[in-house]
Amino acid sequence: xxxxIQSPRHEVTEMGQEVTLRCKPxxxxxxxxxxxxxxxxxxxLLIYFNNNVPIDDSGMPEDRFSAKMPNASFSTLKIQPSEPxxxxxxxxxSSLGTSGSHEQFFGPGTRLTVL
Amino acid sequence: xxxxxxxxxxxxxSEAASLELGCNYSYGGTVNLFWYVQYPGQHLQLLLKYFSGxxxxxxxxxxxxxxIKSKFSFNLRKPSVQWSDTAEYFCPTGGGNxxxxxxxxxxxxxx
Numbered sequence: 001x002x003x004x005i006q007s008p009r010h011e012v013t014e015m016g017q018e019v020t021l022r023c024k025p026x027x028x029x030x031x032x033x034x035x036x037x038x039x040x041x042x043x044x045l046l047i048y049f050n051n052n053v054p055i056d057d058s059g060m061p062e063d064r065f066s067a068k069m070p071n072a073s074f075s076t077l078k079i080q081p082s083e084p085x086x087x088x089x090x091x092x093x094s095s096l097g098t099s100g101s102h103e104q105f106f107g108p109g110t111r112l113t114v115l
Numbered sequence: 116x117x118x119x120x121x122x123x124x125x126x127x128x129s130e131a132a133s134l135e136l137g138c139n140y141s142y143g144g145t146v147n148l149f150w151y152v153q154y155p156g157q158h159l160q161l162l163l164k165y166f167s168g169x170x171x172x173x174x175x176x177x178x179x180x181x182x183i184k185s186k187f188s189f190n191l192r193k194p195s196v197q198w199s200d201t202a203e204y205f206c207p208t209g210g211g212n213x214x215x216x217x218x219x220x221x222x223x224x225x226x
Contacts, residue, residue: 031212042218043159043205056213091158097212101166102147104214106158 002026004107006092012113018080021110024073025094033104034067034077035091043091049075050097082114119148119189119208127223128196136191136220138180138206148189149214150180151205159205159216165189176200198224 005024013019025032033048047057052069060067064083069075079086089111093104122137140148150162163174170182180191191204201224207214 033213035216043216045213045215048213050212093159095212101164102209102212102214103149103161103164104159106160108158 004092004094004105006090006107006110008110009108010111010113012115013082014115015083016081017114018078019082019086019112019114021077021090021092021112023075023077023092023107025075025092026096026105027073029094029096029105030072031095031097031104032069032075033093033095034075035093037089037091037109038087046077079112082112084114087112087114119206121206121217121220123220124218125221125223127225129225130198131195132224134191134193134196134200134222136204136206136222138189138191139187140189140208141187146182147209148180148182149205149207149209150174150178150189150191151207151216153203153205153219155202162191162204196222196224198226200224 007022030051034046035043037043046059047067048055049069065079067077089109091109092107095104119140148165151159152162153159162178163172163180165172165182173179178193180189182189203219203221205216205219207216
């Protein structure tokens, strides 16, 4: 089975540009999570969805960040406008809530560099 | 809500040394405990997990962890580390379907 798929794997952009990160969760999983990883803050949960509905977005740093999940197989994380401090690795993860295990499966991540 | 803390942020060991990484939790209902590993440049992978039953949990690559309820601990162990175990290890906190990871423990194994 394919795991969590993220694209692009690497993104380099200039300050002020819009950035869109994409995620395809594991088929059948009903939870989707977006994380950001930096040296200083470690792995931070930004937002998570259940059945395509945002449940907790308290980790989203500011209004420049937005996330959507239009259907069960696709989610986007958008940063507009981007800033150098947004440079980080962004991970998407998914899980199956009914399994009871809460195990999350991670994608390969998108390394974002904002110049 | 359950919270978990990791004792060490950086650990350096020589190959063949034994490893124990500390993880303490505060009981807050159902105990769901995990250890994840992130090898350099890679994504997080589940190392092992505990929900119930035998408190000694075996994971991948020779790792194990023991749930000791009386000590509120879930420490990760490996009798003999290898250079390839160099990675960051996370003992996340759980609350419903949400996990909080934090900064983890950086393990460096020297030849």
